[in-house]
Amino acid sequence: MMDTQLVMYEEDFKKILAVIQRLVRDANAKGIFVVDKNGQLIAEAGEVRGIDTTSLASLTAGSIAATGGLAKIIGEDDFPVHFHQGARDNLHITLVGGRIILVVVFDDRSSLGLVRLRVKKAGTEMGKIFEDIQKKAESEAATGTSTSPFAEITDDDIDNLFSE
Amino acid sequence: MSFINYSSREINCKIVYYGPGLCGKTTNLQFIYTKTNPDLKGKMISLATETERTLFFDFLPLALGQIRGFKTRFHLYTVPGQVFYDASRKLILKGVDGVVFVADSQIERMEANLESIDNLKVNLREQGYELDKIPFVIQYNKRDLPNAAPLDELRRQLNPSGVQDFEASATTGEGVFETLKAVAKTVLSDLKRLSR
Numbered sequence: 001m002m003d004t005q006l007v008m009y010e011e012d013f014k015k016i017l018a019v020i021q022r023l024v025r026d027a028n029a030k031g032i033f034v035v036d037k038n039g040q041l042i043a044e045a046g047e048v049r050g051i052d053t054t055s056l057a058s059l060t061a062g063s064i065a066a067t068g069g070l071a072k073i074i075g076e077d078d079f080p081v082h083f084h085q086g087a088r089d090n091l092h093i094t095l096v097g098g099r100i101i102l103v104v105v106f107d108d109r110s111s112l113g114l115v116r117l118r119v120k121k122a123g124t125e126m127g128k129i130f131e132d133i134q135k136k137a138e139s140e141a142a143t144g145t146s147t148s149p150f151a152e153i154t155d156d157d158i159d160n161l162f163s164e
Numbered sequence: 165m166s167f168i169n170y171s172s173r174e175i176n177c178k179i180v181y182y183g184p185g186l187c188g189k190t191t192n193l194q195f196i197y198t199k200t201n202p203d204l205k206g207k208m209i210s211l212a213t214e215t216e217r218t219l220f221f222d223f224l225p226l227a228l229g230q231i232r233g234f235k236t237r238f239h240l241y242t243v244p245g246q247v248f249y250d251a252s253r254k255l256i257l258k259g260v261d262g263v264v265f266v267a268d269s270q271i272e273r274m275e276a277n278l279e280s281i282d283n284l285k286v287n288l289r290e291q292g293y294e295l296d297k298i299p300f301v302i303q304y305n306k307r308d309l310p311n312a313a314p315l316d317e318l319r320r321q322l323n324p325s326g327v328q329d330f331e332a333s334a335t336t337g338e339g340v341f342e343t344l345k346a347v348a349k350t351v352l353s354d355l356k357r358l359s360r
């Protein structure tokens with residue numbers, strides 16, 4: 001079955017932001033990114049200046065998709081945790097609830113053990129938030145109460161986008 | 165799968181360029197990249213082999229402007245066209261909002277075009293999509309070449325259901341933006357239809 005469309009409201013966004021801002025501190029991380037499995041950036045926290053976040057999101061999703069494909073080939077469901085070690089910075093990547101990817105960038109002010117520990121807790125909280133978002137989307141879809149801004153757009157609105 | 169973010173007031177849509185090896189998918193994105201105002205585009209990422217064949221995907225994020233106060237962004241992807249990269253093509257199709265099929269007009273590539281469009285249908289179906297139910301346009305590329313098949317022949321073979329189609333020469337850019345605009349419009353109209 002197809003996924004329902006991801007819709008993020010201000011209040012959900014704030015909850016996610018609170019979780020990752022705390023995680024930056026608790027894990028001594030440099031930066032944290034929440035990415036949707038389709039490659040769209042959802043939220044970021046920490047020292048993220050100078051990082052091309054759009055590219056980061058798309059490559060993270062590509063990499064998770066590729067390793068997920070590998071997992072199925074050898075009979076695993078998925079590889080839920082990924083760790084990439086660099087000379088200075090490291091990446092810790094986890095799948096949350098099958099749909100969301102949590103990316104933690106850290107250096108030697110932190111450690112893999114600490115990151116792993118803190119991510120576990122934050123991941124659970126985040127999973128819960130996204131479950132609620134999903135439920136909301138499903139019930140809106142079922143009752144037809146979706147308030148998409150796109151319900152009201154006209155052909156003119158669309159044409160105007162291309163009128164330059 | 166489009167993503168509507170009320171917090172940043174953005175909507176993101178994913179468009180995939182599909183087609184046989186060497187038909188010009190990457191060239192389409194390169195042309196769009198070079199002709200787009202720097203404020204409206206992000207970096208283009210190409211995961212390619214040393215011989216510049218797409219290995220996994222090309223990615224180009226574009227901002228189109230605002231609709232009803234929402235920034236409209238399109239994420240353009242290409243798939244690797246070579247037959248043996250099928251597993252990667254399936255991954256790129258995940259969450260797609262609209263598809264451009266880039267056909268290679270050269271007469272000797274007709275078979276490859278047909279195979280690729282069949283492969284597209286199979287891979288979409290695996291994810292619960294039907295090609296004739298999602299935003300879809302066709303581009304007949306490489307019209308500049310002397311061995312290009314006649315347009316009506318391409319149409320007959322590749323576009324029996326009569327979706328919007330365009331002639332193009334991606335190297336000079338002819339038809340490239342027309343194709344992009346058509347698929348983007350179809351995606352937005354579809355969003356409107358789905359949200360009612």
Ligand SMILES: Nc1nc2c(ncn2[C@@H]2O[C@H](COP(=O)(O)OP(=O)(O)OP(=O)(O)O)[C@@H](O)[C@H]2O)c(=O)[nH]1
Nearest residue numbers: 185186187188189190191218244245306333334335
């Ligand atoms: N003459 C001509 N050549 C073209 C045109 N479009 C692309 N090419 C050339 O065809 C070759 C392949 O183009 P690509 O854009 O890399 O093809 P692709 O579809 O991305 O190929 P894969 O990545 O292997 O799937 C390049 O040498 C291009 O310059 C066109 O409209 N006319």
Ligand SMILES: [Mg+2]
Nearest residue numbers: 189190217218
């Ligand atoms: Mg290519």
